[in-house]
Amino acid sequence: MLVLGQSFSCYNAEAISILYEFKSNQYMPLSLYQFPFQAMGSTCNIQLYANNKPNAQNIADLVVSDVRRIEQKYSRYRNDSVLTAINNIAESAGSIQIDEETLALLKYADTCYQQSDGLFDITSGVLREVWDFKTGKIPKNKEIKGILPKIGWNKLSIIGTSLSFSVKGMQLDFGGIGKEYAVDRAATICQQHGLQHGLIDLGGDIKVIGPHADGRPWSVGIRHPQKPGELMSSINVSRGAVASSGDYEKCIILNGKRYSHVLNPKTGWPVRGLSSITVIAEQCVIAGSITTISMLKETKGKRWLKGLGLSYLWMDQQGKVGSSLNKHGYIQTTA
Numbered sequence: 001m002l003v004l005g006q007s008f009s010c011y012n013a014e015a016i017s018i019l020y021e022f023k024s025n026q027y028m029p030l031s032l033y034q035f036p037f038q039a040m041g042s043t044c045n046i047q048l049y050a051n052n053k054p055n056a057q058n059i060a061d062l063v064v065s066d067v068r069r070i071e072q073k074y075s076r077y078r079n080d081s082v083l084t085a086i087n088n089i090a091e092s093a094g095s096i097q098i099d100e101e102t103l104a105l106l107k108y109a110d111t112c113y114q115q116s117d118g119l120f121d122i123t124s125g126v127l128r129e130v131w132d133f134k135t136g137k138i139p140k141n142k143e144i145k146g147i148l149p150k151i152g153w154n155k156l157s158i159i160g161t162s163l164s165f166s167v168k169g170m171q172l173d174f175g176g177i178g179k180e181y182a183v184d185r186a187a188t189i190c191q192q193h194g195l196q197h198g199l200i201d202l203g204g205d206i207k208v209i210g211p212h213a214d215g216r217p218w219s220v221g222i223r224h225p226q227k228p229g230e231l232m233s234s235i236n237v238s239r240g241a242v243a244s245s246g247d248y249e250k251c252i253i254l255n256g257k258r259y260s261h262v263l264n265p266k267t268g269w270p271v272r273g274l275s276s277i278t279v280i281a282e283q284c285v286i287a288g289s290i291t292t293i294s295m296l297k298e299t300k301g302k303r304w305l306k307g308l309g310l311s312y313l314w315m316d317q318q319g320k321v322g323s324s325l326n327k328h329g330y331i332q333t334t335a
Contacts, residue, residue, distance in 0.1 A: 030197065030213040035060040039067050040179050042203025048190065049197035049213045059193045063186045067202065070182045074105075074174045076125070086163065087171045090156075095164040103161055108177060112289045113153045119296035120289060121153045124265035125173025133250040133261055144268035151265050180243060180288035183207045187284075204244060207284050211238040217331075223248070225276035225315055232276070232321075233313060236331040241284035245291035246276030247317070258317075262295045273298035273316060280311040280330065 030049040033056040037044050046063055050056035074083045082102060089096040098106070112120035130139040130147055150169045157164045179202050186200045187207040198209040199218050211217050217236035224232035225248040235242070247260035247270070260270040277294045281287035290310065294301040302322060305312050311328040315321050325332040 032213070033057070033060070035064070037064055039064070040071050040182070040203060042179070044203060045199075045201045046186070047199045047201075048195055048209075050195065059190055059195065062193070063189050063200070066185055066189060067182050070178065070185070073101075074178045076171075076173060083172060083174065089163075090165045090170040090172065091168065093165045093168040093170070095162055098161050098163050100161070103158070105174060105177060105181065106158060106163070108285065108289075109174075110153065110158075112177070112293065116293040116296060118153070119265065120176070120293050121151060121265040122172050122174060122176070123153055123155070123170055124151050124263060125175065126150050126169070126171040127263050127265075127268055130268075131261075131263065133252055136252050138252065138259065148266075148268055151268075176292045177285055177289060179203060180205050180241075180283075180285040183241065183284040205284050205288060206237075206242040208237045208239050208241070219333075222278050222313060223276070226319065232315060234333045235278075235280070235313070235325060236333075237280065240280050240282055241287045242278065242280050243284055243287035243291050244276060244278040245288070245295050246274075247271075247295075248276065260295075262292070264296060264298075271295055271298050274301050275315045275317045275319075277301070277305070277314045278312065279305075280325075280328075 030051055033048050033050060033053055035046040035048070035057070044067070046060045048056045048060060050059070072078060073081055075081045076083055076087070078084060082099070086096055086098070109122045127147055130143040150167060152167070155165065155167045155170065157166070183200050183202050183205045184207060186202070187209050190198055190200070190209050196210045197213045200207045200209070206220060208218050217238040220235045220237050220242050221231045222233045222235065222244065223246070224230040225246045245262065247258055247262065250261035252259040260272070262271045263269065264271050274295055277291045279287040279290045281290065290305070290308065294305045294314070297304050302314065305314070306324070311325050311330055313321070313323045313325055313332070323332060
């Protein structure tokens with residue numbers, strides 16, 4: 001499993017002094033400070049309770065800097081990213097040395113692949129060569145079949161820190177774990193600097209560091225998958241991570257049929273079954289991967305999710321709703 005967050009020794013003396021100030025001034029009144037920013041193609045927000053704005057600003061700057069570092073490192077849109085370097089090697093079925101952070105992410109991706117019976121596959125991003133959800137065009141079956149040989153986590157190997165590809169034209173895509181990993185690291189940085197109350201939101205992937213300073217939980221709204229602009233529910237969360245996935249995020253609607261952006265790597269076609277799924281877990285990377293796997297399992301997703309024993313809320317494509325939130329002590333309000 002991933003080891004989330006760096007050791008405290010990685011930070012500089014200024015950061016250490018900030019931590020000391022928080023620890024030695026816990027009796028001071030705390031105020032809520034918000035730091036909105038754009039990253040990873042999403043609107044993001046850091047909400048922190050601190051005894052003064054300069055301290056909150058310093059910690060927020062560290063968080064934003066780390067989020068941008070991860071974005072730059074694993075963006076498929078940047079020519080200088082680690083992911084682009086990997087995919088350039090994959091194009092010719094070559095080998096490349098990877099760093100420990102990338103290795104940890106790939107090991108987690110392998111865990112997801114094994115636990116999902118091969119459905120969570122970060123090599124499936126190559127399907128975007130035939131699926132373009134901006135144009136609203138449905139690819140032909142022949143086009144999809146032509147891509148499938150380039151998909152398969154079992155077609156690459158990792159020995160030590162060496163990553164090798166056995167098929168030309170493969171690609172990796174950290175969608176589904178990259179942003180969630182950044183959320184967990186952001187929360188870890190805040191906690192390492194003494195913060196006990198706050199919330200990290202990177203485009204809807206959320207980690208609650210702790211409740212409001214007065215003890216109230218945070219109210220997290222869950223988007224309705226079938227009614228644009230409306231909430232399906234809201235959940236009171238004091239700690240933990242919240243992640244959602246659904247067929248509403250990017251889709252093509254043709255002749256009344258919705259084609260989800262979540263694609264089955266074995267068939268190349270959009271999944272059907274669940275319309276949305278929200279999961280609460282200790283770490284955002286776990287919550288996020290579970291929502292994706294649940295979607296990928298289609299009609300079997302509900303039973304698989306229930307067997308995990310986690311807190312969840314889902315709606316299927318027929319509008320039926322299932323939830324274990326109240327069972328696990330979360331107060332859920334139906335919108």
